[in-house]
Amino acid sequence: MTKKQFSRRSLLASTSAAVTYGLAGCIQGEGDSEETTTGTQMGAGASDFDPANxxxxxxxxxxxxxxxxTGTLEDLENMETRxxxxxxxxxxxxxxxxxxLIDPDKLAFAMTPTEDPAAYRDTMQPxxxxxxxxxxxxxxYFPLQSYASMIEAMRSERLHVGGFSTGxxxxxxxxxGAVPFSIQVSDxxxxxxxxxxxxxxxxxxxxxxxDLSGKRVAHSEPSSNSGNQAPRALFENEGVTPGxxxxxxxxxxxxxxxxxxxNGDYDAAPVCSTCVTRVANSGNVDPTNIKVVWASNPFPTTSFNYRYNLTPEIQDGIRKAFIDYDYSDTKIAxxxxxxxxxxxxDYATAYDIILQIQEKNGVEYQTGNLEE
Incomplete structure (x- = not known):
């Protein structure tokens, strides 16, 4: 791990036209019933896919x-601040x-909850x-078992730095009192x-x-952004209302x-792209047997936060530990x-599409609305 000064690139929010495009989701298939391609035919033309179009x-x-x-820096550069x-x-x-202000003797750090709350302890040590x-x-390291407990820990000043997933x-x-100040990017x-x-x-x-009308469609769980909240908002914007x-x-x-x-248990499912890519890369699903018929613009992933009333010196040190170091040669990467x-x-900018989704879904910010 080496220290170097990266350009401190800010995520920017969409212009009104781009925001509308982002909420609408997006990118939709244009073939009709006479021109659709089968899975076998698409497999043969896989190299023809153009991410730009x-x-x-x-x-x-x-x-x-x-x-x-994933998204790219080009996606970020095409946005404007809010x-x-x-x-x-x-x-x-x-x-x-x-x-x-608070000036704790120890800083407590936590990552997004997993089945093993301490799973990221060694990974995040650098x-x-x-x-x-x-x-x-x-x-x-402060292992926590749910987002509700993680939010309560930061609210009560027992957690000082943490990674919260998108929703x-x-x-x-x-x-x-969280201050989202950074997200992870690759080289x-x-x-x-x-x-x-x-x-x-x-x-x-x-x-x-x-084509989803009357079909069996799996959403992941109620509090999930890409697995439930996003499709409820974005699909409805395209004229398809889940439920x-x-x-x-x-x-x-x-x-x-x-x-x-x-396995054929569901006809279709809205899924997080990186989540199912990991499933494919692990060999648990064959990506040649799956097709994607619609995709959204990129969402920000896990945000990294500190509590707003830490002393300015501590806040600055936390920012430097994230932004000024390259962790590409560590377990983190x-x-x-x-x-x-x-x-x-910038939260208002980077999470604009997420806030659109939550507004459309009538999300109320209460800990009881976070699924355990």
Whole structure:
């Protein structure tokens, strides 16, 4: 791991036209029933996929091979800043009164909850070492089992630095005083993920959103952004209303959704692109047997946050530990698909599409609305 000064690139929010395009989702297949291609035919033409001008349906394999599961720095550069979030509260400002600041002896760090709450302890050690170096504070890993408990820990000042995944990030801002300041990127600037609508490659009845009527469609779980909240908002914007035009079945997760599609348990599923790419790369699903019939613009992935009322010196040290170091030669990059660097973000800007989705879905920022 080496220290170097990256350009502190800010994520920018869309212009009004681009925002409309982003919420609408996006990129939709244009073939009609007379011109659709079968899974076998698409497999033969996989090399023809152009990420700059995507057309659907496409084999899942072609999207993975082209890196279409993530966004790029070009996507970021085509956005404009927002001064205030369109929904919910803005990020809280650092208090001007010293009495309102906190200066803990130890800084508690946590990552997004997993089945094994301590799974990321060793992976994130290089980062925690640099937080300690830059702040002069001891850093301890704080394993937590749910987003609700993670948000409560930051709200009560027991958690000071944490990675919140996409959907819970606005909850952390509105309920816990979190300041989202960075996301991970790879050496070539890849970031985030997309929402894909996947079905069987040989399913000739589904080649776009309009074909979901009356079908068995798996959403992952209620609090998931790409697995439930995003499709409810973005699909409706395209004229397809989940729960009305098709019955929603909750699978329990993105892996369960894509495996259910592969096994024929569901006709289709909206899934997180990077999640199902990991499933394919692990050999648990054959991407040649899956096709993607619709895809969204990229979403930001896990945001990294500190609590707003940490002293300015601690805040600055935390930022430096993330932004000024290259972790490409550590377990961090190995674990997170080569994303060994961080770039700065502005919450109102980077999470604009997420806030649009949550506003459209009537999300209320209460811990009870976070699924355990």
């Amino acid at each position: 995507p057309e659907f349906p496409q084999p899942m394999r072609a999207l993975i091979q082209s890196g279409f599961e 001064d205030e979030p369109r929904y919910g509260d803005p990020v809280q400002q650092t208090p001007s009164n010293d009495d309102d 980062l925690m070492d640099n937080i300690a170096k830059e702040t002069g504070k001891e850093v301890e 819970p990030t606005p909850f952390a801002v509105n309920l816990a 070539d600037g890849a970031f985030g993920y997309r929402l894909w609508l996947a079905t069987q490659a040989d399913n000739d009845e589904i080649n776009g959103l309009d 009305e035009d098709y019955e929603v079945s909750y699978s329990g997760g993105h892996e369960q959704s894509i495996l259910g599609v592969a 190995e674990t997170f698909e080569g994303r060994g660097k961080w770039t700065e973000i």
